[in-house]
Amino acid sequence: MLDPKKLEELAKQIADAVPPGVRNMAEGAESKVKQILQAQLSRLDVVTREEFDIQSQVLIRTREKLEALESRMAELEAQLETGKPKS
Structure with missing residues (x-):
């Protein structure tokens, strides 16, 4: 899931952009915006930074192992071409 701090900041920015009169009418606009953002973002096919790392x-x-295997295979x-093992 996305970083809760960043999500909260984004929700606050959106709530702050709402005109004061409208904001006063809608109690808890910030938390509602946050809930909507979380719901919409959870639908996206993304991974967390931790999972990516x-x-x-x-x-x-895996690349290191592949390179080692390629070297060994070479x-x-x-050895097969020369007919004698390398010691």
Whole structure:
């Protein structure tokens, strides 16, 4: 989910943009705007920053392993071509 602080700030900005007369008529406009924003944003297909960072680290480790395997495979292929193991 999105950062609650940022969501609150956005809700406050929207509530502050509402003219004072209208704001006074609608009690709790800020919390209602926040609820609507949360509902709409939850429908979006997004991930949190934490989830993104975790997946980035997984990808980095996977790339490192792939590079190591490619290097090892190249060594083994070279050994097959020369006919003797590298020691």
